[in-house]
Amino acid sequence: MKFDTIIIGGGLSGLACGIKLAESGKRCAIISTGQSALHFCSGSFDFLGYVNGFDVETPASTLEKVIPQGHPYALMGAKRAVEVAAVVPEFFARMGVKVNGSIERNHYRITPLGIMKPTWLSLDDFTVIADKNKLPWAKVSIQNIEGFLDFHTAFIADNFEKMGTTCTITAFNLPELKHLRTNPTEMRSANLAKTFENVDVVKRAAELINRNAGDAEAVVLPAVFGLFDDKAVQELKRAVKLPVCFVPVIPPSVPGIRTQIMMRRRFQELGGTYLLGDTVNDAVVADGVVKSVKTANLGDTVLEADNFVLATGSFFSHGLVAHPDKVVEPLFGVDVKADADRDNWYNSSLFEEQPYMSYGVIVDDSFRTATGGNTISNLYAAGAVLSSFNPIKEASGAGVSLITALHVADLIINKK
Amino acid sequence: MIKDTFNISDNNFEQCLKCTVCTVYCPVAAVKPEYPGPKQSGPDGERLRLKNPDFYDEALKYCLNCKRCEVACPHDVKIGDIIQAARIKYSKKKPGLREMMLANTDIMGQMATTFSPVVNLSLGLKPVKAVLDGVMKIDGHRTFPKYASQKFESWFKKTAQASQAQYKNRVSFFHGCYINYNYPQLGKDFVKAMTAVGYGVQLLEKEKCCGVALISNGLIDQAKKQAELNIHSIRRSVAEAGIPVVGASSTCVFTMRDEYPHLLGVDNADVRDGINLATRFLYSLVDSGKVRLAFRDDYKLHLAYHTACHMEKMGWAIYSISALRLIPGVKLTVLDSQCCGIAGTYGFKKENYPTSQAIGDSLFKKIEALAPDYVVTDCETCKWQIEMSTSVPVKHPISIIADALDVEKTIELNRR
Incomplete structure (x- = not known):
């Protein structure tokens, strides 16, 4: 079977990328091992909530000043990240998901324990x-x-x-x-x-x-x-x-599941193929190009595409796997940023910044992955699988997922 | 890889991290709170049962075995298998006459086809229904599928078998009980479609009911015997003669591929890939360019595809949907994948009838609102349920293709 783009991972990032591509007429498939982290979603989407432990009031203007090198937002440029963020409410509205908030100024959301946290967009429920x-x-x-x-x-x-x-x-x-x-x-x-x-x-x-x-x-x-x-x-x-x-209550999150359902519906209405409960178990890569993948369910059916997007998430969803002595990306074995010494993975003080949280796949400034330093020209990465950001300490998880996914979709659409 | 490193059990039981995603997709838990839900019945309960079998809860019988929990699980925990295996291992409830009757599709079918006019008439009569309902606890709302006057096997041997020798390519057809005893037309449609593309059809050396109803009704020893007989015949075809086995029913195919090794301990590893579903087999031939189909110009219908639970679990709806989309005159609506509530013999039992109908309720409403010409599904029991609960007739995708096919043109296209 032949597609324009195959996206591996069916959560917030994979769906956002697939919808954007499908909106521009691309034939896409999403392969997802089970349901996604949207099932634990607070109902709000963070872009940049904290810098050095302090609340961020104006994410758009703050980002440019504080963004560290290698951060997913920095790879595309702070200006571009803010530009993409500005169109997200409209992007959501097209699938019937109503959100409030602005990239110019954060607001506060209430946690299940009644504490206030800074955030970018909240579902209209809240x-x-x-x-x-x-x-x-x-x-x-x-x-x-x-x-x-x-x-x-x-x-x-x-x-x-x-x-x-x-x-x-x-x-x-x-x-x-x-x-x-x-x-x-x-x-x-x-x-x-x-x-x-x-x-x-x-x-x-x-x-x-x-x-x-x-x-x-x-x-x-x-x-x-x-x-x-x-x-x-x-x-x-x-x-x-x-x-x-x-x-919001203890998971599963009803507003989060609804968002997942509405995004998937939008993707399928645009002609997208969503393979749930299936896992990529084989890939053919030759001369720095991914040719095709196979999955556990589809067996000998070869799934070909011009471009592939890795949106498999972090450790929780096995987008990254920690072995006793190394951290790997299990599907393609692409280059990963992680400390070689296991002792440096953790900070023994639980609430301090944990180094492993910023481990992930290394990409170039076009979000393309590499093996042994050699770029794979049609394998992009988006969302939580990326390295060099800390979704908890920055309150940036949903933002990185959405913004990198939409950016990668644009890169693919504008590719010659 | 993950399994090898960390697991001691085949069903990925150790990988459950209590995320609760499975509970969202259980069709039973929401309408039948007596059922403890997939997380509690599956991995949580298993922890207790491993300590002490007395923790087994007979309420596990309310599980439909739809496997939607497994499709949703982000960590590939075989939740449904854990539950069914626990029923087999720990349940003290012995199957009664009703279970024997509902489960023994071969014996019942053999008797009923012989006396089909009498059986069909009497099963529809009010006093008979009252006895079935009152004494046997088979719900009076249910209509038994009509029995055919001539079995598919008899028709095939008499009418079609002799002409199959002319085809160079071959498939062995696992017709299953429904086609053999109730609805031979679907088998005839299969033969029509396969021979049109140059594939001769043969029967298996011996075929018994796949055993799905025996498993769900607790008749495990008999199920195992039938599984062994079927795998023996399949091995003769697939391993010895190199001829793939193809079935039309998603549940039969799923049972022989996955339930045999997972629940009955019948090893099929050497032939599992050779057991295929009719729509997958046909579409893969078309997709790989090995055969071509030509359709009638005057075939114009609005169809709604319903993804049966075991079809969802296999992840193969893509093949049936893609095959239906090949027909130019078909407008296809893909219904959101959800359980219709029948789950084979489950919905026939009086105590399950309200649950069964409550599960399917939103699906029936959607179908009525859509009002397609036909609902299309790969599962025969979904067909009974949807036809009983809506005003829309239901067809198998192979029947649709056989009807839509321009046979002469197709034969011409595939002649080499």
Whole structure:
């Protein structure tokens, strides 16, 4: 089978790259070993949240001053990174994913524990908060679903009170939700969201929420609405009389899964082929060019393409594999940046910067990989598999995934 | 590579890191909370069962064996296999008369085709249905697939076999129970399509039911015997004569390729690659330029492709979809891949009927809203479920291709 581009990895980066290519009429396939890290997504996308431990207020203007050499943003140039970032909201809007925020100024998102973190874009479900130390409400009603263990109301209240917001904590219940509790360990966010796909259940939940809210200025609810699209979110916001402030819960993340579903849908509607649950197990590389790959499921079917994109993610998704004495990229064995001495991989102080976090595939300024220093001219890398950035310390994970993916897509589109 | 280094078990049990992604895609957990879900039933429960078999939970019987958890798993943990293997190893529940009846497709089919007019009539009668429902606990909403008056094998031997010698290329056809006893037309369509492209069809030396229903109903010894007999015949064809084995049913093919070694301990490693699915076999021939197809100008239909669970697990929907897209007059809509709820004999059992229909509900609604001329799927039990639950008739992709084919022109194109 022949494609223009084959993308290995079906998460945020692989999908963004595939959609952009498909939008310009390219025939693409995405091969994904199982589902992606979007299932653990906070509902927000970070571009650059911290520099040296301090919050970044204006990512666009800060980036140019602080970006270290070799950083994925630096490889394309800070100006170009900001330029790509500026079109992301529109890119998402084309697949029905509504986001708020701007590359000119970060806002704050609320974590599952009720702490504020700087971020770039947030899904429309979530409240965009401007001030790190103050919520827009003097009093909120935090409401859980009875028996749901992945929404930690007491922590949230504790942290909200520190910011001067008074909190009340209650829980609501409905027969449909009680039914899910037959098996308390399986009362998970996604199963709740599936129950809330029924508009009638949402409406009845909203009635209870309204009744519980008392004299609060807003209600704080777990983000377990809208799995396949955002209809349940819209319906809930319409039916609840006060502003709704969603707080993300312990994974799986309903807004994240929805984003994955909507991105995949967009890719397939544009004619893309998405192979889920399949793994590349063989590749033919000759004269610095990848000719074809084979997969576990498709067996002897040869998958050919002009270009290949490695969007396999980091250690978690086996895009990188740590052996006792080395870190490797397992599919093509391309060059990886990692310290040769294992003792230098970690910092024994857990909360300090961990060197292994910035290990990854080495690329040139056209995001092309290499083996033994020799460039593979049609094998690009994008997203978390890249080296020289620290998604946690910088709060840059989603940004690097999206921006490098869209940049690589442009490089492929404009290739002669 | 990863397995060799770190694992002690074949099912990748040790690779589970509790990410919960599988629980999102379990069709049962959301509608039947009595089922503990794939994570708890699979790797989590296995840890306990390894300590003490008394931790086995009979609620594992609610697992459909759809394997969608495995497709979703980012770490290739064979969650479905772990659950089915636990049922085989630990369940103390003995199969009853109903299980014997539903599982023994060969014996039932042999009897029923002999007396098909009487059987078809009586299975449709209200008193018979009442007995099946009340005494046998086979749900009264279900309609048994009609039995044919002449088995496919009898038709083939009488009508088609003699003319197959003229073809240089050969395939052995694993027809399965459904084609043999209920729907010989699909077998005839297969012969029509294969011979048109210059491939003669032969039967296997001996063929028994693939055993999927025996496995799911706990009749493991019998399943193993049938598996060994089938693999013996397949070996004669694939290994000794070099003739590939092709089946039309995605579940039969999946069972013989993967469930035989994983659940029954029947080794098929030497012939597994030689067991193929009809649409994959045909499309691969076309894609590699070995054969060409010509279609009728007047064939114009709107089709909706439904990806059966085992088709999703094999990752082979791409072949059926690509094959259907070859037909110029076909407008193809690919439905989002989801379980229809029947899962073979599962949905026939009275206690599972509501679960079965709740799982398929959103699929049925989508099909009704789309109103295609046909739903197309590679699985016969999906066909029964969708035809019972919607107003749209269902066809196998091979039947569609056989109908759309300009046979004379195709024969001409492939004559060398």
